[in-house]
Every structure is written in structure tokens, then in C-alpha cells.
Amino acid sequence: MPKKERKRLQVVISDEQDALLTRTAYELSSPERLISKSEVVRLAIEKIARELGDGEPLDGFRALLENEDPEADS
Structure with missing residues (x-):
């Protein structure tokens, strides 16, 4: 059975x-079963996407992003 192709994402935290x-x-x-940090990130992505699909207000997510360190993306 061929291995599933996955995309890799590198972020600074x-x-x-x-x-x-x-x-x-x-x-x-x-x-x-040990859960990896990568699995936690994938779970969080799915949870956020599901909440947005269910009509969850974006204000809470935007507030979290605004409180992030602007240098983190550099």
C-alpha cells in the first residue's frame, strides 16, 4: 500500500x-498510545476548521492572532 503523501509545514513558535x-x-x-506534538497541531487545525464551518465567530480567533508576537513570522 503506497504511503500517503503529506505536506510539511515549518513554523516558528x-x-x-x-x-x-x-x-x-x-x-x-x-x-x-503516545500522541506527538505534530498530531496535536493537526487536531487543532481540524478543530478550528470545524468550528469555523459551524459558524463560530471569528473575533476570538482574530484576538488570539493579534496578541501574537509580530516578529514570529519573520
Whole structure:
């Protein structure tokens, strides 16, 4: 069976965001299955997209983005 083709995305995150990712992956993991930080990111993308599709107001997401460090995208 051929392997699924995946796109790779490289982003810069703060130490605080990395700690949040690590903590979330740890909390979602179980003794039977460890969850990676990449899986947490994919889950978050799906959750945000689903909420937007359900008519979730964009204001909350925009407020989070406005509070981001503008240098992070450089």
C-alpha cells in the first residue's frame, strides 16, 4: 500500500507555545498510545476548521492572532 503523501509545514513558535504543545500531547496520550506534538497541531487545525464551518465567530480567533508576537513570522 503506497504511503500517503503529506505536506510539511515549518513554523516558528515561542517557548511558551512549545510547552503548551508538549503538555497537550502528554495529556492526550495514554499508556497504549503516545500522541506527538505534530498530531496535536493537526487536531487543532481540524478543530478550528470545524468550528469555523459551524459558524463560530471569528473575533476570538482574530484576538488570539493579534496578541501574537509580530516578529514570529519573520
